[in-house]
Amino acid sequence: xxxxxxxxxxxxxxxxxxxxxxxxxxxxxxxxxxxxxxxxxxxxxxxxxxxxxxxxxxxxxxxxxxxxxxxxxxxxxxxxxxxxxxxxxxxxxxxxxxxxxxxxxxxxxxxxxxxxxxxxxxxxxxxxxxxxxxxxxxxxxxxxxxxxxxxxxxxxxxxxxxxxxxxxxxxxxxxxxxxxxxxxxxxxxxx
Numbered sequence: 001x002x003x004x005x006x007x008x009x010x011x012x013x014x015x016x017x018x019x020x021x022x023x024x025x026x027x028x029x030x031x032x033x034x035x036x037x038x039x040x041x042x043x044x045x046x047x048x049x050x051x052x053x054x055x056x057x058x059x060x061x062x063x064x065x066x067x068x069x070x071x072x073x074x075x076x077x078x079x080x081x082x083x084x085x086x087x088x089x090x091x092x093x094x095x096x097x098x099x100x101x102x103x104x105x106x107x108x109x110x111x112x113x114x115x116x117x118x119x120x121x122x123x124x125x126x127x128x129x130x131x132x133x134x135x136x137x138x139x140x141x142x143x144x145x146x147x148x149x150x151x152x153x154x155x156x157x158x159x160x161x162x163x164x165x166x167x168x169x170x171x172x173x174x175x176x177x178x179x180x181x182x183x184x185x186x187x188x189x190x191x
Contacts, residue, residue: 100130
């Protein structure tokens with residue numbers, strides 16, 4: 001099966017209105033807990049924090065950046081484990097321990113001279129609602145709270161920590177005609 005058909009099949013459940021919104025996006029911002037992770041936190045007896053991330057989410061960041069997207073995170077918890085992951089993924093920016101995400105995002109977009117309409121945001125909980133209801137494209141994982149799912153433009157069929165960030169990234173690349181060439185170029189390099 002050719003690449004274009006595979007990608008069309010992969011993203012067939014995404015409404016045309018969502019793909020249209022995605023065309024205007026320049027920045028992808030994500031929450032961490034419940035989006036890049038399943039929302040669980042593990043502490044050992046020494047108080048060390050552990051989180052599990054999906055490597056497929058991380059792999060696409062470099063391709064988003066090469067395609068001209070800015071990628072970042074705004075999270076309500078301050079955690080060294082999360083900071084380490086954001087640095088490892090080479091996010092353009094990441095803010096931790098933010099209680100008013102909309103204020104932080106608005107300040108950030110003013111600095112970058114971008115509008116909220118040019119932002120895609122992935123979130124799953126109450127703290128994300130003010131942002132989710134004001135950006136150009138809002139996305140929630142399938143296991144987000146019901147009232148969060150009701151407020152967004154698109155609910156992924158994937159749960160937090162199970163590739164929802166990757167799907168959003170692929171959706172953005174696809175909306176701008178960049179996913180098929182990316183895959184085909186990588187296949188050619190392997191052949």
